Amino acid sequence: MSLNDLIFLLPEIILATGASLLLIAPVTGLRDSISAKWAMIALLIITAGSLLACSWAVPGMEQTAGFARMFALDAFSIFFKLLFLFVVAIVVLLSDDFLRESRYSTWEYYSLLGFALCGMMFMASGVHLATIYIGLELLSLSSYILAGYYKNEQKSTEAAMKYFVLGAVSSAILLYGISLIYGVCGTLNLLDIARALSTVVSNDALMFGVILLACGLCFKIAAAPFHVWTPDVYEGAPTPITAFLSTGSKAAAFAIFVRIFYVALPGFHLDWSMVLATVAALSMIVGNLAAITQESVKRLLAYSSIAHAGYVLMGIVAMNVMGLRGVLVYSFVYVFANLGIWSIVLMMKRHEYAGEKVSDFEGLHSRSPFWAFSMFVFLLSLGGIPPTAGFIGKYFLFYAAVQAGFGWLAIIAVLMSAVSMFYYLRIVVAMYLRDGKEADVTASGALKFVAAVCVVATIVFGVVPNDLIDQVSSSAKGLHNKGAVTRNATR
């Protein structure tokens, strides 16, 4: 390790320092002179700028594994890091009203959000199981606290407790998986693991380790047998934090899922693909069927996010170029549709637990047609209907599954997408065909801005997806080449 390695970490160093400063700001004189929100947004902009600068400064994207090959600054990680920065910036905008009304300290809140982001960025860049695990824990520990931030509300505390207990158990399981893989391979670096595995025939300890690792990761993305925490945590957590958990934290989990399975374990694809395919099918079925009967919008979206985890898993199971691109495209378009929906839900807010019944959306069209239309677009995007961006994501994933010989999985996915339209349209019917109640939409400028950005992005990326696809292809290239190299070595 040399001082040059520090350039890899510069954005994270800036972010971690900034988050620490936000934490101590209230006890210094800074408290009155600037607002926490703008300090946080400035920090995010500086981090994004330094990230772009570093990515240009680091030449030769393939060998960019600094710190004794623990940390990569490749195109794949930059794609995800910029996505995370965007998500957190949007969450900051969404949090403004919530923090003003609840009167909890804003500084700690933004500081925790900053640390969570730092963890996510380490996850995106980690090419060593130690880096990945520590990033994951930094994200998780910050999320537990944020889920319980509404601490005078019993629901929020309950959500934090459930999230913490189940999250800690799943981390321990994941860790056991890592330790067994270490025992078989003698290394924790993903490329070295792939190299070591090319000489090992499949053995029980390895399979057990991979399955435990997959269990831990499936918990983080909320896939089916490990999904029970999702509805409760999403319902109990403050709505901006729910938005964060369902987009940013999930995308980060997908990033490490893809990195581990595409880079370290491609040689054992046959062994784990059936297991993950079953998990994906189960997630789609359980998530979509359970969402039908939900009355609370937050729970409905929680179940739909379980189903979406299933769709994305198809891309990982498929293990081909299309699948890899599909995961990236889907994470990207899903972020816009979901954040848009949460901003509309926050607009409906009437009392502390905001506009959370499907019936709260009744008559939205007559009161504010534009926001009703935006909500319609977001729901279409989640359902994967053509003129919206969600279709592009689903197209890649379904195509990848068929290409890889998982036709049955694609059929389940298509059927379940049809089921999902049923409950998305329930909200649409409530908005357009039912008579409204007296409650009106109280939208602050920030919420309007977020919803408008998301609706424009959802339509634009749906109509002209070429730029997005080009970008994703170049981001995915590095990762897949690496996978291909190790796979050839296996043969």
Added chain:
Amino acid sequence: MIPTHYFLILSAVLFSIGVCGVLTRKNGITIFMSIELMVNAVNLTFLAYARQFHQLHGLIFVFFVMAIAAAEAAVGLAIFISLFHHKETIDVDEANLMHW
């Protein structure tokens, strides 16, 4: 020298005891202790392998895991205290405001 698989069997047993504790206990603190047992069982696995390979990787990983477990304890106990404020108990079955 004690063979590595002795340690591995011990750590598998400890991990299983931890899992059983999490599944059967109702007191939040006891559940948390069981989780710590699981994490420490994993630490033992790492140490056993690191000793077998004569490597530092596994040893250093254990330090990270211990630091993270400490941070987890801080967060977890704070959440349980917050729960106690609402419920006057940390029985996890009592936290039943939200279900299906």
